[in-house]
Amino acid sequence: MKIKIFSFTLYFKVLYMKSKDYLKDISEIKDLMNKSSRFISLSGLSGVLAGIYAIIGATIAYFLVNNYSYGTLLLDGQIFRWVLLDLILIALFSIITAIILTTRKAKKNNAKIWDTSSKRLIVNFLIPLVTGGLYILIILGQQKYGQAGALMLIFYGLSLVNASKYSIGDIRYLGYIEIILGLVCALFPGYGFWLWVLGFGIMHIIYGTWMHFKYDRT
Amino acid sequence: MSLINNINKVFDHRVRLGIMSILMVNEYADFNTLKELLDVTDGNLASHTKALEKAEYIIIEKQFIGKKPNTRYIATKLGRLAFQKHIDALEQLIKNTE
Numbered sequence: 346m347k348i349k350i351f352s353f354t355l356y357f358k359v360l361y362m363k364s365k366d367y368l369k370d371i372s373e374i375k376d377l378m379n380k381s382s383r384f385i386s387l388s389g390l391s392g393v394l395a396g397i398y399a400i401i402g403a404t405i406a407y408f409l410v411n412n413y414s415y416g417t418l419l420l421d422g423q424i425f426r427w428v429l430l431d432l433i434l435i436a437l438f439s440i441i442t443a444i445i446l447t448t449r450k451a452k453k454n455n456a457k458i459w460d461t462s463s464k465r466l467i468v469n470f471l472i473p474l475v476t477g478g479l480y481i482l483i484i485l486g487q488q489k490y491g492q493a494g495a496l497m498l499i500f501y502g503l504s505l506v507n508a509s510k511y512s513i514g515d516i517r518y519l520g521y522i523e524i525i526l527g528l529v530c531a532l533f534p535g536y537g538f539w540l541w542v543l544g545f546g547i548m549h550i551i552y553g554t555w556m557h558f559k560y561d562r563t
Numbered sequence: 564m565s566l567i568n569n570i571n572k573v574f575d576h577r578v579r580l581g582i583m584s585i586l587m588v589n590e591y592a593d594f595n596t597l598k599e600l601l602d603v604t605d606g607n608l609a610s611h612t613k614a615l616e617k618a619e620y621i622i623i624e625k626q627f628i629g630k631k632p633n634t635r636y637i638a639t640k641l642g643r644l645a646f647q648k649h650i651d652a653l654e655q656l657i658k659n660t661e
Contacts, residue, residue: 381596
């Protein structure tokens with residue numbers, strides 16, 4: 346009788362320990378699936394800063410256009426070149442900030458910054474983005490200026506949606522918002538400036554803050 | 564205990580389970596990627612991939628990138644099916660003991 350009870354409890358003990366192992370197995374499987382297919386060390390803070398740069402840049406452009414070219418932008422003029430430089434600087438600062446903060450976060454997570462998953466993310470992000478950028482430059486060269494803002498928002502949105510498969514899935518929704526803002530911008534080019542500020546400035550700040558509190562503060 | 568029967572012996576090891584998890588969500592993975600993700604030695608990884616190949620759950624492709632040899636691992640249809648069954652069985656077991 347004693348032996349029977351003993352073997353009975355032993356049996357349950359083994360079963361219990363086994364199920365604990367299985368739970369660990371499942372969580373390890375999930376972890377590996379994520380780690381091997383997605384680059385998740387993106388920093389939310391870099392999104393916030395990109396938004397702030399965009400707003401500063403937009404303020405400068407607004408000031409330039411309203412004070413030096415009387416509200417109309419002559420596209421072969423000096424001011425246009427300044428605005429273009431302004432845009433390039435916003436992009437450059439945003440990229441540098443993203444690289445620095447993401448590297449820092451990857452180090453903290455013990456993840457590699459340059460591995461299969463981050464390469465895949467960058468390639469898939471850049472394909473729609475570079476296509477859009479070249480397309481915008483081409484139509485600017487053909488003196489079609491009206492849709493540049495809308496196209497920037499649309500192609501950026503498509504890049505985010507494409508990249509979301511290889512990173513934090515949530516950036517897909519920011520992509521949708523940018524695409525919608527871009528289409529609205531195409532319909533009402535008169536509001537282009539404000540929609541651009543909303544898409545690249547305010548949305549980045551809101552989204553970055555949300556990402557920061559959701560993923561970074563652990 | 565018919566549930567236990569669905570638990571696949573081949574996957575009853577952390578490294579083999581890990582290799583399959585990675586190959587389920589990736590078209591392929593090369594030796595170094597697996598090594599880094601699983602944090603194992605060369606010999607250890609090689610013996611486990613061989614075991615999975617023997618079960619016909621993965622195929623091993625050897626090729627050259629430039630002059631460097633490169634080994635890729637790809638999950639087979641059979642392997643994917645077996646792994647899915649294994650996970651289902653794990654989930655069932657956890658549900659039953661909770």
